[in-house]
Amino acid sequence: MFTGSTVAALLFAFSLLAFLYNNNWPRLGSGLVRSGRDEQREIKAPERSVNEAAARRNTAGSAVRSEKVGISGDRECTAAPEARFDCARDRTLTRGECEERGCCYGPLSGSAGPPWCFYPRSYPGYTMGPLSPTTRGQTATLTRKKPSYLPKDISSLRLEVIEETTGCLHLTLKDASSQRYEVHLPGGIPESSADNQSVFYAAEYQSDPFGFIVRRRSNGRVIMNTTVAPLLFADQYLQMSTSLASSLVSGLGEHYTSILLDLNWTSLTLWNRDMAPHADANLYGAHPFYIVQEEDGFAHGVFLLNSNAIEVMLQPTPALTWVSTGGILDLYVFLGPDPQSVIRQYLHIIGYPMMPPYWSLGFHLCRWGYTTSKTTRRVAQSMHDANFPLDVQWNDLDYANKRRVFTFDPWRFGDLPEIVDEFHQRGMKYILILDPGISSSSLPGTYPPFDDGLKRDVFIKNATGHVLIGKVWPGPTAFPDFTNPETRTWWEDCIRDFHSKVPVDGLWIDMNEPASFVQGSVEGCPDSDLENPPYTPRVVGGRLNSGTLCMSAQQKLSSHYNLHNLYGLTEAYATHSALKNIRRKRPFVLSRSSYPSIGRFSGVWTGDVRSDWEQLRFSIPAVLQFGLFGVPLVGADVCGFGGDTTEELCIRWMQLGAFYPFMRNHNDKPNAPQEPYVFGQKAQAAMRTALNLRYSLLPFLYTLFHHTHTSADTVARPLFIEFPTDPNCQSIDKQFLWGSLLLISPVLEEGAVELAAYLPRGTWYSLHDGQPFYSGGQYLLLPAPLDIINIHVREGHIIPQQEPALTTTASRRNPFFLTVALSAGGWARGDLFWDDGESLDTFETQNYCYLIFIAGQSQIVSELVKLNGDLDGLVLGGLQVFGVPSPPRFVLANGEKVGDFTYRTDTKVLTVTKLALSMSEVFTVQWTL
Incomplete structure (x- = not known):
């Protein structure tokens, strides 16, 4: 008979064994192959963090599996609820059906959350053969002895491991015996190689069942662990799961979400759809890329280069499961080690963003409802009469004759060419909408784009080889196949012909998911595996062809089933190329649909947002997410697109919109007007202040775009990118940089006249008056009256600015001024990139100017790093210096005394005016204390 102490000891021993087992303490038979080596190794690294311990609880590869692995109560089925991986993602299973799959069945209370049917610890999968060297890296064959429960299971796979760079690991898994569709981004992906001794990662491969683990070399942290659940690979169903290093995950757009994703059993679908932003819906773009903030400021990212419909399941383990309906698993892992380095590594693969024309950073105005050329002209004139900057006037589909693109209505817009000329003479630009749908119902010979398109065979076909007809604004429509080179030539010819009549300065490509008002086509779609796959992710409408084309539709490269998410990208590429060839200037394209690499060709806006406070607030993470995706030229419709705005909402949205990288006010037909000049005088004054502030900062913004174009920096960035070691910055998305x-801290709540803003550690100066704020990394309660937006400048930096004007054509001729925010030691630095604002490839052809400004020892000096552009006639007209400790006795400019300067003892701001120092020559401004 056992004593009480013996029982307690036995209970403790059993508890310890259970803990070690559940936390995947190293066991016999775990057999890992390390990258580049043939010998078998056991996992013997100790647990390094709570997150890693949780991530490993469901690791496969344990001892020999029980014959009754699927029976509930078996030790193979003891995973904690949050660590369960769904074995019934395709459909709801009964207990018997679940166990027939060899899975565990464990009912839980409640309908949402952990799955009831889940994979056991050791689930039969692929067996990996030995790694063999190749010219690109290493390769191995994976074989499955027994088919999985999926239809058309693929029994043999080829693993290829490609070591891209020191911070990037590239792996592919594809059918070993037949060709499957693979994504090829426009322009291709650069090839590079890494020195195995300097890579940031160590990769380990489990042979049976197959899985891999990627660790960070510097600290051993597990970045990915795919052994937590089985790899599945069938003709129309690919599944791979991984643990996550932390719960701080961003990306996987486009969705209506905060900057950090919800890991509480959240499903995200990546399938481009014409859908106004709202929660739990797949929206206009697909970006299968995520970034994870780790501990101590480290970060990593993962990119799945796959264009099929994708569902991503996030669970609180933390872990993630990819499910794709086709293609291959083409996976990139970016090791950073910091967040900004992750973005650079990602953009190295998908391509650095384009350099936008300078004028595109000004204010844009549009409405669906400017029904005549007279109305369009009057709106632009009213803006300037009210002293509001306006660079670009737009027209929605109102301009088109019977809503057919490449036409303009002869009655309502008969003088459109003359209006565009007028805009150009006033230093303005003009843009109109261009939908991809080409009207197919016009009489033969009356609509050249369709007639010529038929002759040149440029349209997407249905399964029987005939032109697929959908329905969009003009009625029955055909859809260009932009994967066809002949289509791109035809598209350029159409744009060239229209541009010869209406010399537009850019094009707005909308409805390019592609959207259709009928499901599939006017004739429906065939009953096939492409239209009815074994598994359909959770898409709006329930079917892949809902609101778009038939999946069996045929394009030059493949079926629309494989190419749907790429449609907007291929149209942007064709449109960018056409404008470049026609105008011989820097193209401007704005697209609604998006996919990785679209930032090389186009800007993006966030679609049909509503005019309400919630959408104002969520526009910030939407803009920041696109920055992570390599699309810096992005913004939301200022004041909202759908519904009536209010005066207060529109003021706050104009203040926030002044700091979107792309700023456009866009309104829907039935709504109340929301042009700035329609509001009261106080509201107009607040909006005018916001616009003038933006225009004054355009030299700085343009320089940021130069850095993102050449170095893959971010323009509008979340705080965690800049302050990765500050835990308070991890989730902030009501402010941004x-x-x-x-630092931009907008008001996002109705009636608010103050706000709590987080200021990271250091000194921050109010851009409004130079007031210093000395922060230890804390929230401060700041006044926020209706006419002010809180903007703070970080110590140690210099911002180049310019006197604002009503257009960038005029403002670019105005004097510059510098805002200097001194550090505690009295130092600061800034730079300016300057070219003519619209010529092609000025950086690549060395046709630009680059200046550095350095402040220190009570002086500011310019340095001309590159002077191969037009700075003649441009002058430095003044400067303001924040943080000057005491009143200067005098100020010298290039050695001569300056009479016009002031100093405020309360804010310690020195202001110098009426300078006229040439920007094309080195200058020095000194102050003597």
Whole structure:
């Protein structure tokens, strides 16, 4: 008979064994192959963090499996609820059906959350053969002895491991015996190689069942662990799971979400759809890329290069499961080690963003409802009469004759060419909408785009080889196949012909998911595996062809089933190329649909947002997410697109929109007007202040775009990018930065006249008056009256600015001024990139100017790093210096005394005016204390 102490000891021993087992303490038979080596190794690394311990609880590869692995109560089925991986994602299973799959069945209370049917610890999968060297890296064959429960299971796979760079690991898994569709981004992916001794990662491969683990070399942290659940690979169903290093995950757009994703059993679908932003819906773009913030400021990212419909399940383990309906698993892992380095590594693969024309950073105005050319002209004139900057006037589909693109209505817009000329003479630009749907119902010979398109065979076909007809604004429509080179030539010819009549300065490509008002086509779609796959992710409408084309539709490269998410990208590529060839200037394209690499060709806006406070607030993470995706030229419709705005909402949205990288006010037909000049005088004054502030900062914003174009920096960035070691910055998305130094803290709540803003550690100066705030990394309660937006400049930086004007054509001729935010030691630095604002490839052809400004020892000096552009006639007209400790006795400019300067003892701001120092020559401004 056992004593009480013996029982207690036995209970403790059993508890300890259970803990070690559940936390995947190293066991016999775990057999890992390390990258580049043939010998078998056991996992013997100790647990390094709570997150890693949780991530390993469901690790496969344990001892020999029980014959009754699927029976509930078996030790193979003891995973904690949050660590369960769903074995019934395709459909709801009964207990018997679940166990027939060899899975565990464990009912839980409640209908949402952990799955009831889940994979056991050791689930039969692929067996990996030995790794063999190749010219690109290493390769191995994976074989499955027994088919999985999926239809058309693929029994043999080829693993290829490609070591891209020191911070990037590239792996592919594809059918070993037949060709499957693979994504090829426009322009291709650069090839590079890494020195195995300097890579940031160590990769380990489990042979049976197959899985891999990626660790960070510097600290041993597990970045990915795919052994937590089985790899599945069938003709129309690919599944791979991984643990996550932390719960701080961003990306996987486009969705209506905060900057950090919800890991509480959240499903995200990546399938481009014409859908106004709202929660739990797949929206206009697909970006299968995520970034994870780790501990101590480290970060990593993962990119799945796959264009099929994708569902991503996030669970609180933390872990993630990819499910794709086709293609291959083409996976990139970016090791950073910091967040900004992750973005650079990602953009190295998908391509650095384009350099936008300078004028595109000004204010844009549009409405669906400017029904005549007279109305369009009057709106632009009213803006300037009210002293509001306006660079670009837009027209929605109102301009088109019977809503057919490449036409303009002869009655309502008969003088459109003359209006565009007028805009150009006033230093303005003009843009109109261009939908991809080409009207197919016009009489033969009356609509050249369709007639010529038929002759040149440029349209997407249905399964029987005939032109697929859908329905969009003009009625029955055909859809260009932009994967066809002949289509791109035809598209350029159409744009060239229209541009010869209406010399537009850019094009707005909308409805390019592609959207259709009928499901599939006007004739329906065939009953096939492409239209009815074994598994359909959770898409709006329930079917992949809902609101778009038939999946069996045929394009030059493949079926629309494989190419749907790429449609907007391929149209942007064709449109960018056409404008470049026609105008011989820097193209401007704005697209609604998006996919990785679209930032090389186009900007993006966030679609049909509503005019309400919630959408104002969520526009910030939407803009920041696109920055992570390599699309810096992005913004939301200022004041909202759907529904009536209010005066207060529109003021706050104009203040926030002044700091979107792309700023456009866009309104829907039935709504109340929301042009700035329609509001009261106080509201107009607040909006005018916001616009003038933006225009004054355009030289700085343009310089940020130069850095993102050449170095893959971010323009509008979340705080965690700049302050990765500050835990308070991990989830902030009500504030954001321009570059590394300008902190924007907008009002996002109705009636608010103050706000709590987080200021990271250091000194931050109010851009409004130079008031310093000395922060230890804390929230401060700031006044926020209706006419002010809180902007703070980080110590140690210099911002180049310019006197604002009503257009960038005029403002670019105005004097510059510098805002200097001194550090505690009296130092600061800034730079300016300057070219003509619209010529092609000025950086690549060395046709630009680049200046550095350095402040220290009570002086500011310019340095001309590159002077191969037009700075003649441009002058430095003044400067303001924040943080000057005491009143200067005098100020010298290039050695001569300056009479016009002031100093405020309360804010310690020195202001110098009426300078006229040439920007094309080195200058020095000194102050003597």
